[in-house]
Amino acid sequence: MFFLSLLWLLIGLLIGGLTWMARCSPPSWRRFVWLRMLVLGAVVALAAGWLGVLLAGHFFATALALWVTVFCMVVLPRGTRWLHMHLHIKKV
Amino acid sequence: MQNGAQENQPSIISTVPTTDNTTGSLPHTKRGRRFIPLATRCLLGILFLSGFLCSMLPWGRAFVRSTVLLPALISAQEPAPLQLMGEPIRHTQTTLPFQDGTVYLDIYAPTTPVPLLPHARNGVLILPGIGDQRQDPQLVNLSQSLARAGIVTFDMTTDTLLNNDVAAEDSDGVVQAFQALAHWPGLAGQHLGLMSFSAGVPLICFAAADPRIRDDVAYVTAFGGYFNTANALKIVGRRAMMVDGKQVPWQPVPYTLQVLSNVVTRTFSFDEQTRIRAVFAPGGTPLSSLQIAQLSPGARAAYQLLMGSEPDKVDANMAVLPPAVHAELADLSPSRVINEIRAPIFLLHDRNDAFLPFSESRDFAAALTRIHHEHDYVEFHIFDHVEVKSNLQLAQLLTDGSHLFSVLNRVLQLNS
Numbered sequence: 001m002f003f004l005s006l007l008w009l010l011i012g013l014l015i016g017g018l019t020w021m022a023r024c025s026p027p028s029w030r031r032f033v034w035l036r037m038l039v040l041g042a043v044v045a046l047a048a049g050w051l052g053v054l055l056a057g058h059f060f061a062t063a064l065a066l067w068v069t070v071f072c073m074v075v076l077p078r079g080t081r082w083l084h085m086h087l088h089i090k091k092v
Numbered sequence: 093m094q095n096g097a098q099e100n101q102p103s104i105i106s107t108v109p110t111t112d113n114t115t116g117s118l119p120h121t122k123r124g125r126r127f128i129p130l131a132t133r134c135l136l137g138i139l140f141l142s143g144f145l146c147s148m149l150p151w152g153r154a155f156v157r158s159t160v161l162l163p164a165l166i167s168a169q170e171p172a173p174l175q176l177m178g179e180p181i182r183h184t185q186t187t188l189p190f191q192d193g194t195v196y197l198d199i200y201a202p203t204t205p206v207p208l209l210p211h212a213r214n215g216v217l218i219l220p221g222i223g224d225q226r227q228d229p230q231l232v233n234l235s236q237s238l239a240r241a242g243i244v245t246f247d248m249t250t251d252t253l254l255n256n257d258v259a260a261e262d263s264d265g266v267v268q269a270f271q272a273l274a275h276w277p278g279l280a281g282q283h284l285g286l287m288s289f290s291a292g293v294p295l296i297c298f299a300a301a302d303p304r305i306r307d308d309v310a311y312v313t314a315f316g317g318y319f320n321t322a323n324a325l326k327i328v329g330r331r332a333m334m335v336d337g338k339q340v341p342w343q344p345v346p347y348t349l350q351v352l353s354n355v356v357t358r359t360f361s362f363d364e365q366t367r368i369r370a371v372f373a374p375g376g377t378p379l380s381s382l383q384i385a386q387l388s389p390g391a392r393a394a395y396q397l398l399m400g401s402e403p404d405k406v407d408a409n410m411a412v413l414p415p416a417v418h419a420e421l422a423d424l425s426p427s428r429v430i431n432e433i434r435a436p437i438f439l440l441h442d443r444n445d446a447f448l449p450f451s452e453s454r455d456f457a458a459a460l461t462r463i464h465h466e467h468d469y470v471e472f473h474i475f476d477h478v479e480v481k482s483n484l485q486l487a488q489l490l491t492d493g494s495h496l497f498s499v500l501n502r503v504l505q506l507n508s
Contacts, residue, residue, distance in 0.1 A: 003176055004176070004177065007176070007177075015136070015139070018132045018135060018136055018139075019132075019136065021128060021129065021132040022129050022132035022133045022136055023129045024133075024136075052147070053204070053207075054207070054208060055207055055208050055209050055212075056147055056207050056208075056209045056212045057179060057202065057204060057207040057212045057213060057242050058177065058178060058179045058180070058202070058204060058242075059156075059157075059177060059178055059179055059212075059240065059241050059242045060146070060147040060153060060156070060207075060212060060242070061177075062177055063142075063143045063146040063147035063156065064143065064147040064148075065143075066139055066140075066142070066143030066147075067139070067140045067141075067142075067143030067144040067147065068143075070136050070139050070140040070143065071140060073136075074136065
């Protein structure tokens with residue numbers, strides 16, 4: 001399980017890097033964007049991997065972690081931005 | 093602040109040589125600035141799709157399992173990715189009673205809790221054939237690899253099989269073992285697989301046709317088996333088989349003769365049974381002319397068939413066999429139950445098999461085609477009976493490996 005967790009962290013770092021290169025980071029982030037994306041990717045992948053074990057077992061957990069991490073890394077920043085703007089407009 | 097944000101974005105401009113700042117470099121830079129995010133988005137899309145398909149869809153899960161299991165089967169050892177990413181497993185042994193004896197089970201199963209997604213865990217019952225194969229490294233490797241891929245694997249044998257014999261009554265033991273597998277945590281309500289090697293094939297065919305379980309069987313995989321016992325005995329008697337209308341020489345290994353002698357002599361008198369079996373047991377010597385003359389006509393015919401000493405009189409010798417032997421041979425033939433099996437049947441056989449002639453699997457496939465039963469038949473060159481040969485040539489490995497992958501993928505799709 002230790003090595004699997006390391007693998008998921010590595011996958012998360014890779015996906016974090018790719019999403020940064022794909023300019024999927026939230027526009028509100030001004031400093032250390034690449035670092036934030038890498039850390040977020042690693043954390044999401046680790047959580048997705050453990051969720052994968054619960055849902056699909058060890059064997060399919062890595063494949064599940066892969067798509068869940070990509071999904072979260074692409075959707076989460078935009079989702080939080082949309083939510084932030086939506087709440088901000090309501091307040092105004 | 094805006095400058096700080098730009099500093100943290102990938103530096104595309106810096107990759108373009110600044111010394112050659114001609115008019116043509118600017119559009120090139122713009123193209124590059126657009127290309128990298130686009131390419132990485134495509135890559136992310138591919139990663140998302142491949143991860144989703146491989147973990148959520150049945151055919152995707154079967155594809156992943158086949159991809160990981162194929163190297164394990166061909167190299168006869170668990171590959172590192174399977175050990176790293178596979179389930180932690182445990183091997184246990186247990187016994188089950190059935191109407192004619194005891195089933196010995198070797199269970200290889202994941203130790204982790206049952207996953208929440210349906211069909212993430214499957215099961216297969218393996219009957220490795222005659223003799224004690226439980227410690228065979230390739231069987232252990234297959235069972236462990238399947239278990240690591242989330243497939244609970246039951247390897248079974250019986251006292252009859254351990255005594256180098258085969259009896260149709262043991263099919264009840266297969267049914268009992270299958271039902272025990274069906275009650276394993278996480279497998280309830282699922283269709284499960286049946287896999288057999290060599291002379292174990294008739295037993296799983298009889299079990300797959302049994303009304304108690306036939307609707308719960310996902311597939312039947314028969315590797316290196318036979319279709320009709322009487323035909324197999326004729327091939328042994330002729331030391332030749334018919335392939336594409338031509339007679340091809342075929343020499344059985346001593347073990348085949350030993351098992352056949354146990355089957356054929358079962359209804360003979362104790363004296364004749366002992367004398368004939370002793371000839372085909374390891375270290376046995378052929379009977380003298382006088383000893384052969386002392387045998388009853390039926391026993392003499394059986395002996396000549398097994399020895400292959402009268403290849404031109406095979407039909408005549410078959411006709412002389414006692415009715416009880418003919419009944420025994422018919423009883424042990426998968427041909428008698430093919431109309432009652434509902435699951436798809438996968439037949440695999442090596443063309444150079446010296447234990448059982450591959451023409452038997454061809455006959456099996458032809459019969460399934462005639463009755464329009466879903467099946468697949470593949471011939472290989474990389475196996476020594478049912479075990480992978482060592483030092484294989486790359487071309488042969490690639491050809492047979494792709495066939496094996498195709499069958500494995502189809503088999504695993506049926507219960508993924």
